[in-house]
Amino acid sequence: MTVSVLVPSSLTREAEDKREATRKLGYVARAATVFRADRLIVYPDRDGETGRFDGGFVSTVLRYAATPPYLRNEVWGMRNELEYAGVLPPLRAVSQTGSESTGSGSLRQGIVTEVGPDQRVRVNCGLQHPISLNVPPKMALDEGERVTIRISSRRPVRAKLVDEPLPGLSVERTDLQAALSREDAGVRIAASRYGTELTVGRLDTLAGHVDRDGMTVAFGAPERGLPDILEFESEDAVDTLSSWPPRPDDDTDGVEPTSGDVDPGRGFDLWLNTVPYQGSDVVRTEEALFATLAPLSLRE
CATH class of the missing domain: 2.40.50.140 (Nucleic acid-binding proteins)
Structure with missing residues (x-):
């Protein structure tokens, strides 16, 4: 089972300075680590970038945060993007060391x-x-x-x-369509306040598919949610996308990832609102990661 988290290159568009932008990215990396995501993917949203902190800055800081502390100096050295790397919260990724000379460890x-x-x-x-x-x-x-x-x-x-992939959280840059088209994308979820409200019953149905197939969860940017990034003509356009659970006349008993090219406007299996009764006008992206990944990490 693979868990991928997708965030836009405009993630830090509202940050007033580099220190604040770095801190925000640290909490994004921390959320991905807490809930054992395998991949943290930065997808392009050039229309939403402010110019100060573009996708290169976002991916560099996230890659640095995901690098084990004992390797950071040797791998990264001194870089302008990492001027405030000291404010990044420690990820403290779990690692267990066995006692056998062969086999597990x-x-x-x-x-x-x-x-x-x-x-x-x-x-x-x-x-x-x-x-x-x-x-x-x-x-x-x-x-x-x-x-x-x-x-x-x-x-x-x-x-x-x-000869195995590097352990821990990997950080990549790729477009949204490519991320949704991966063979191991699993259940493709768009996190949005305009999505279907998450309920206990819906989570019970969803958990089995996620546990079996994994999931890819995409998030928007501050003041620029996924409908804006995907250039929907209105918020009502979300209603025309795939919803959960499947219709009774569907051929499958659940969400089945598709292969090949995916239209990013309709490439999700489910648009999901995980904070249906939010008490703030705005849920920040780093807050949305915790609110969304926590229930989706529950198992049957």
């Missing part, structure tokens, strides 16, 4: 600091010192490359390089 990111002879490399993976590891057959590594390490014991250190 925690996956951890590392960075190659030195390539030596005889298929060995030195890797900084946040332990007290860089460790020397054998490179698996058919894996070629260069200095500065980020790698996945399975640590089965810390005392004594038992670890090995594995």
Whole structure:
């Protein structure tokens, strides 16, 4: 099951300065981490960008936030976008280290600091010192490359390089259509105040499909929700999109992700309002992430 969270490049459009914009992005990364999202995708909303904090700034700060603290200096160095990185809240992503020398153990990111002879490399993976590891057959590594390490014991250190995706939250930049068209998109949900209200009964129906297929949840920007980003002529246009639960005459018993090209205006399986009785005129994007991902993380 894969969980993807989609946020627009205009996410920080209302921020007064870089410090405030950085803090906001930190809470977005934190929400994605708390609810174990696999991907945090920044999709373009160029009409909503203010020019100061564009998609490049947003994705850079989010990538930095998702980088393990022990690798940040080595990976990022000094960058203008990261001037206020110190205000980012710690993600403290959960990691469990086993005691067996083979089999289970925690996956951890590392960075190659030195390539030596005889298929060995030195890797900084946040332990007290860089460790020397054998490179698996058919894996070629260069200095500065980020790698996945399975640590089965810390005392004594038992670890090995594995040919697997980097663990933890990944941050990508891609357009909305491509994100909705992925084979592992699962149930595609648009979070919007104009969507169908989330109820206990609807959540009970939805949870089984999410648990089986995963989900992709898209959010809008401040003062610019998804209907605006998708250029709907009116808020009523949301009513013409797919709704939940499926109609009785549908061929399927639930939401089935489609393959191939998806029109982003109608590429969602469900438009969902997770704060149906909001007491504030505006629910900020970072608040909407917590309000939406919390109930959708519940299982049967």
